[in-house]
Amino acid sequence: MTVGQHSQWALVLRSYFLLDPCFSSFFLLFVFQWNNVTPPPPLSCSSDDEEVLFISSAVYGRGDNTTCSSGRSASELGNVNCSSEVTDKVAERCNGKSSCIVGGFNLMFGDPCVGTYKYLDVSYTCQSRCVTCEHDGQQLIIHGATYGRGDNTTCSSGRSASELGNVNCSSEVTDKVAERCNGKSSCIIEGFNLMFGDPCVGTYKYLDVSYTCICK
Numbered sequence: 001m002t003v004g005q006h007s008q009w010a011l012v013l014r015s016y017f018l019l020d021p022c023f024s025s026f027f028l029l030f031v032f033q034w035n036n037v038t039p040p041p042p043l044s045c046s047s048d049d050e051e052v053l054f055i056s057s058a059v060y061g062r063g064d065n066t067t068c069s070s071g072r073s074a075s076e077l078g079n080v081n082c083s084s085e086v087t088d089k090v091a092e093r094c095n096g097k098s099s100c101i102v103g104g105f106n107l108m109f110g111d112p113c114v115g116t117y118k119y120l121d122v123s124y125t126c127q128s129r130c131v132t133c134e135h136d137g138q139q140l141i142i143h144g145a146t147y148g149r150g151d152n153t154t155c156s157s158g159r160s161a162s163e164l165g166n167v168n169c170s171s172e173v174t175d176k177v178a179e180r181c182n183g184k185s186s187c188i189i190e191g192f193n194l195m196f197g198d199p200c201v202g203t204y205k206y207l208d209v210s211y212t213c214i215c216k
Contacts, residue, residue, distance in 0.1 A: 044099035045126035053097055056123040058090035059083055060109045061116070068119040075115065082113035090122060138213040139185055142178040145209045147171045147196045155206040162202070169200035177209060 045051035061082035069077050086109045094100035102108070105120055112118070148169035156164050173196045181187035189195065192207055199205070 042099040042101045043094055043122060043124055051098065051126040053094045053100055054125045054127050055087060055091040055094055056125060058085075058087045058120065058122045060086045060105055060120050061112045061118050063121070067121075068117065072117045076117035079113050079116040082116050082118065084109055084112035086120075090120075094124070138215055139183050140181050140187060141212045141214055142174060142181055143210045143212065145172075145174045145177040145207065147173045147192060147207050148199045148205050149203050150208070154208075155204065159204045163204040166200050166203040169203050169205065171196055171199035173207070177207075181211075 043053055045053055061084050062077070062080055063083060064080055065077040089108060090102060093102060102120065102122075105118065109120075148171050149164070149167055150170060151167050152164040176195060177189065180189060189207065192205065196207075
């Protein structure tokens with residue numbers, strides 16, 4: 001959602017389905033511009049409190065010369081390298097609510113580029129609420145798992161250069177991890193080489209798993 005400092009209403013762009021860890025989520029991306037004589041449009045999910053906001057990212061500034069540009073001079077739109085990361089501040093105000101209004105941008109975020117006409121660009125998901133009773137828990141769904149090494153920084157502490165040098169070592173092991181973990185509230189995987197084989201002998205490897213938690 002992109003909100004300008006002043007101007008007219010704009011349009012809804014597009015929507016996507018996404019999965020977030022431990023939630024089943026519906027992602028809505030909106031672009032709005034708003035007139036400073038009326039309140040800014042809220043970030044909002046369904047009105048029945050069955051969905052709540054989760055802020056994925058928020059940036060205040062200007063990244064192009066077309067967004068929120070109506071009626072603005074070239075000097076106000078020329079700086080397209082003006083960006084202030086404000087995710088934490090927007091998340092603090094909005095996460096867990098069914099709707100949220102963010103206003104007073106410069107007061108709340110500071111002014112990252114004086115003289116440039118700025119906007120707030122927010123990506124967020126609407127997550128279904130999950131009420132879980134005591135001892136019921138949530139269950140794992142495995143979406144992806146690889147065993148090997150894709151960089152030289154992950155799990156690198158105390159390891160030699162020769163153990164970290166091969167960063168093109170990858171074995172797809174989603175099915176094996178899913179077979180062991182899907183539907184459980186927790187899952188321990190040990191004995192990687194025994195379970196998955198050794199895709200690159202001599203390289204210090206790690207298991208990288210993407211998963212979500214859903215209500216039972």
